[in-house]
Amino acid sequence: MFSKTSYLCNMEIIDINKALANQTRLNILKWLKDPEANFKPHEDLGHFNDGVCVFHITERAGLSQSTISTYLIQMQKASLIIPTRHGKWTYYKRNEAVISEYIRALNNQL
C-alpha cells in the first residue's frame, strides 16, 4: 500500500523554489495566509473560503494584471495554490498540504 503522505519529487521542489525566488510571489503566498488582514472583503462573495480573487491580489501587489495572472498560474503549476472559479472571478487559495510537505521535504533532504 501507499503511504498517506504525498512526497514531492526533485523536479517539483525545483519548481517550488523557482516560484518562491521572487519577492512578489513570495509575498502573495504569505498574504494568502491571512486574507482578512491583507485584503478588503470581497463584496460579491462575502468570505475567503476559496481564497482571494486575482483583481484584489493585483491591486495589493501593484503590478499589472497580466503579470499577476502569469505569476499565479506559475504558482498553481508548482502546486502552491489552488484556483476556484466563481462566476467571472478566479479565487486562489494556498495549497496547505503541498506547502507543509515542501517544508518537510526540505527538513529531511536539505
Place this chain on the structure above:
Amino acid sequence: MFSKTSYLCNMEIIDINKALANQTRLNILKWLKDPEANFKPHEDLGHFNDGVCVFHITERAGLSQSTISTYLIQMQKASLIIPTRHGKWTYYKRNEAVISEYIRALNNQL
C-alpha cells in the same frame, strides 16, 4: 538586547531560493552533507573538515569547471556554503547555521 539567533531577511531568503532553484546546485548542497559517501577522499588533505574541493565537485557534477566555480560562488554569496583555501585548492563546506535558519524561517513565515 539582540537575540542570539541570526534572522534572515527577505532578500537573503530570495537569494537562497534562487540558489536552490537549480538541480545541480541543490545536488551540491546535498552531496556536501556527506562528503565521505559522495566524493573520493582528497589525497593531499586526508579529511573533509573544510568540505570538498572544486575539482571533485566539478567531477561529480559533470559540468565545466567554470560553471561549477560560478555556481559555488553564487551559493557562497547566498551564505549557503563557506570556502576555505588550502594551498591551491578551495574547499567548500555547508554553512549549517544558515541552512537551518533558512528552514526555520520558512517554517515560521511561509
Place this chain on the structure above:
DNA sequence: AGAACATATCTACATATCTAGATTTAAGGA
C-alpha cells in the same frame, strides 16, 4: 624563474524570466 595545476574571472551566446500592453475568452447584466 619557469612549468604545472586549481580556481576564478572574462566573454559570449542560448535560453529563461520579468513585466506590461494588447487581445481574447468567459461570465454577468442591461
Place this chain on the structure above:
DNA sequence: TCCTTAAATCTAGATATGTAGATATGTTCT
C-alpha cells in the same frame, strides 16, 4: 444580443540565468 468586467493568453523587449571556452590569478614544485 450587446456591453461591461475579470482573467487568461499573446506579443514583445529588457534583463537575468545557464553554460562553456579562453584567459588570468594564485600556489606549488623543480
